[in-house]
Amino acid sequence: MSETIDELTINFVDDDGHEVIRELDKVILSRGAWTTILFRYKEWRPQTDDYSPDKYSLRRYKKSAGQYRSQSKFNISSPDQAHKIIDALSRWLKDAEAEGAE
Numbered sequence: 473m474s475e476t477i478d479e480l481t482i483n484f485v486d487d488d489g490h491e492v493i494r495e496l497d498k499v500i501l502s503r504g505a506w507t508t509i510l511f512r513y514k515e516w517r518p519q520t521d522d523y524s525p526d527k528y529s530l531r532r533y534k535k536s537a538g539q540y541r542s543q544s545k546f547n548i549s550s551p552d553q554a555h556k557i558i559d560a561l562s563r564w565l566k567d568a569e570a571e572g573a574e
Contacts, residue, residue, distance in 0.1 A: 474540045475540070480533060480540055490516065491516065493513055493515055493516070494516075497511070497512040498510065498511045505534065508532050510528065511528065511529045512527075529548070530546045
């Protein structure tokens with residue numbers, strides 16, 4: 473567990489010392505008692521003895537008793553799904569901006 477938002481990570485090393493999840497980047501979307509972070513990462517694939525293509529995970533944390541604890545997560549399952557999310561949000565934001573201009 474982490475005491476600060478900047479310490480939060482999804483890096484994971486198994487009991488044998490092998491890096492199973494390698495965090496590549498993160499964007500802190502909101503800070504506070506509830507924080508939201510978008511992670512970019514790779515996952516070790518033992519069947520191919522290498523890391524996966526980039527993956528993405530949106531995670532929410534809640535600070536309780538001085539520690540941030542994971543509350544929920546959504547893993548984006550493919551580049552196609554990521555593009556669909558981007559497209560939908562872009563369209564909605566454009567629509568909302570147009571409505572605000574009226």
